[in-house]
Amino acid sequence: MRGRLRVYVGAAPGVGKTYRMLEEAHRRIERGADVVAAVVETYGRPHTIDLVRDLPAVPTLSRVYRGRAFPELDLEAVLARRPQVALVDELAHTNIPGGRHEKRWQDVQELLDAGIEVITTVNIQHLESLNDVVRRITGVPQRETVPDEVVRAADQIELVDMSPEALRRRLAHGNVYAAEKVDAALGNYFRVGNLTALRELALLWVADQVDEVLQRYRGDHRIDSVWEARERVVVALPGDDSGEVLIRRGARIAQRSVKNAGGSKGAGSGAELLALHVARSDGLASATSPAALAAQRHLVESLGGSYHTVVGDDVPRALLEFARAQNATQLVLGTSRRNRVSRLLTGRGIGESAIRLSGDIDVHMVTHEEPGQARRRGAWLPPNPLREAVWGHRRWRGPAAALLVPPALTAVLTQVPHGGLNLTSQVLIFLVATVAIARLGGLVSALIAALWGSLLLNYFFITPVHTFTIEEGNNVFALIVFALVALTVASVVDLAAKQTRRAASASAEAETLGAFAVSVLRGDEAITALLERFRETFAMASVALLQRVGPADAHLPDGNDDPGRWSLVASTGAEPALCPGQADTVVEAGADAVIALRGRTLPADDQRVLTAFAAQATAALERRRLARSAAEADSLAAADRMRTALLAAVSHDLRAPLAAAKAAIGTLRDPQLDLAAADRAELLEAADYSLGRLARLVENLLDMSRLQAGAIKLRLEPVAAADILPRALDDVPESAGRVTLAPAAAHVPPALADGPLLERAVANLVGNAVSHTASPVTVTVSALAGQVEIRVIDRGPGIPAADRDRVFRPFQRLGDRDNTAGVGLGLALARGLVEAMGGTLSPEDTPGGGVTMVVALPAVAEAGEAEETGQEQPT
Secondary structure, three states, X not given: OOOOEEEEXXXXXXXXXXXXXXXXXXXXXXXXXXXXXXXXXXXXXXXXXXXXXXXXXXXXXXXXXXXXEEEEOOHHHHHHHOOOEEXXXXXXXXXXXXXXXXXXXXXXXXXXXOOOEEEEEEEHHHEHHHHHHHHHHHOOOOOOOEOHHHXXXXXXXXXXXXXXXXXXXXXXXXXXXXXXXHHHHHHOOOXXXXXXXXXXXXXXXXXXXXXXXXXXXXXXXXXXXXXXXXXXXXXXXXXXXXHHHHHHHHXXXXXXXXXXXXXXXXXXXXXXXXXXEEEOOOOXXXXXXXXXXXXXXXXXXXXXXXXEEEEOXXXXXXXXXXXHHOOOOEEEEEOOOOOHHHHHHHOXXXXXXXHHHOOOOEEEEEOOOHHHHHHHOOOOOOOOOOOOOOOOXXXXXXXXXXXXXXXHHHXXXXXXXXXXXXXXXXXXXXXXXXXHHHHHHOHHHHHHHHHHHHHHHHHHHOOOOOOOOOOOHHHHHHHHHHHHHHHHHHHHHHHHHHHHHHHHHHHHHHHHHHHXXXXXXXXXXXXXXXXXXXXXXXXXXXEEEEEEOOOHHHOOOOHHHOHHHEEEEEEXXXXXXXXXXXXXXXXXXXXXXXXXXXXXXXXXXXXXXHHHHHHHHHHHHHHHHHXXXXXXXXXXXXXXXXXXXXXXXXXXXXXXXXXXXXXXXXXXXXXXXXXXXXXXXXXXXXXXXXHHHHHHHHHHHHHHHHHHHOOOOOOOEEEOHHHHHHHHHHOOHHHOOOEEEOOOOOOOOOEEEOHHHHHHHHHHHHHXXXXXXXXXXXXEEEEEOOEEEEEEXXXXXXXXXXXXXXHHOOOOOOOOOOOOOOOOOHHHHHHHHHHHOOOEEEEEEOOOOOEEEEEEEXXXXXXXXXXXXXXXXXX
């Protein structure tokens, strides 16, 4: 049995995640549980040390990395100990090389697989999906992350929250870091704005996870009632222009729900807006406009909502089933377009039925201009008789009318005084009633009404009355004509009703497929999203796209029941089928792929839609494959352009220094020339300079090729930038007398870098500045926000903002067309080397004119300050 996972999530370091984890451990021990501390990061905090001191512990391993010893989780020891509960701090931690797994969360997965319950902690900035967001907010890159799905899969997620002001007070009181680190932390990572943004991210992320757990719980326990934990507003779209009015009203209701979230409703993190269109196939659907639905889909998505389509014959029930499945609290409907005559003929409308069935869902009826416009167009007329021929699922009304209407007519006609109506009039009245019943119930109902009416006419109105004997032949003929005419009219009406139903069903299928086609053509939805749209439309438990693996002869009789013969490409819903044999409905989706559905067996009509959808899913899958091929082709094309540019660029730059060196050496070797000592020294210097220039050019070309091939071998270790800079300047002979090396700022920590590569990058930046400007160049080093910054400052003409990205492309030189100023690799190579080491290279304007190239590399933090910068220890 797999162990349970409990995760304490914090918005920032120091909010008390580890403390809360240790408190939970003590509570478990008091209840008699076997709890051990597998690895707990105390960071020297006294209160944390007091809590962990009395806990049973599995000793950590000590692994040496770059001359320093680091404590690591002893996975083997914990597995051998097999406690009930293990405390594993810092889920996103990267293990020191030498262990079984690269990441600590992988160690946790193995403990869970062994049946051990794990309690762990993680900061919101270490979640993979929020990595780039946190970097934009704080300016600090997070090198250590954990996949979101690992945390989402936890059985319990608890947010450890603290206001920014309270957390800053904790720092100021020395409860988080040592006193000498407090000022730097408060001025950098722990600014109020940073903490407020991180707190909001944490609250929203945890609220979403809680909502997923709630929906899963409701589904597992088959709970249909609405739980008002979070406001959800469902807008019913009729398929015409009035939908935009309904969407905007629904958006305003959702916004008001957010503002009033402190009341009895809407206590969640915000209200959701869902727009729903029900595609009907029972012959009652009014004409819909695909253009209007497409515009409304764009509108609702621009308002932050989502668009959905379901298939249902009973629109009110389909709306409410969807709303309850989404745990919606409010339903927005448009007012009815029908007038009193239409309501009298067709009964209760969609809005009235939805209100009657809504239960604990609030229903908003929204007025709009459409009813008045419809009346002006003639909507006061009765509904189309062909469209209302069968009345959908209410087919019992036809046979009931066939049994009840003829006796009722008989009772009325028998009260007419003798001589008021003759037999012909009576037969015509029964004929009209039979035609009306044919409209209502179809051919079978009309047949029942015709036979029943013939018997009643014969018994009550044809002499001799009150017997089934017929004396006159004309009366026999009249009854036969009555029956034939009734059945003929009934068959025509029934045929028209069937044709109407088929046309409506085809229209619903086309509408559904149109929605799927829009999703495919838009290109903004992944295959998983398409599967989810189909699962939602037909109310399936799960939908999976399976692809056959193995050789082409995998079409074996038992292949459909063997999950090993199939790979799961994408799926949605709970417990998707892993092979066709596990599905309730299967449809081919190409030569080696199928769509597998679980939940119920789809009828034949819906399977036709599924077949067409499978073709679209296959097209999406093929488009993804083609996109990958195109990306590979683009990469090859880029490489080809690079080779072409390289050949064009080096045609001069390789030959120039080579020719100069050869000429100097040839002159020195000429026995016929009697050179003075000064001339000989000058020639030797020229040859040395040219060969040095040639060597640097070749090294740059080789390094660039290795960067593009991903073959650069890095040896990252703590490097003192102040020691690197003098060696970098020595590699640029032209810098003598023009480059000033400013004294390093105080307390600059080492940078995590590869020393030789960093030297090359700085040398290229200095060489570029010296070559393209006549001004003095200054090089500085400092520390800021957990990073070491090296700045190469010149006061030349500068670089226009529009060209700042282009100067970092290989073989690019602004305003240079003849390749006489070098192949343009300096800046491209410098950026490539810096980014390979995990840093950044960006240009800034020099105050007063010029360009400042800023190299930013991660600083090597001590154990107690790793969290201060939002990073883990270098591993």
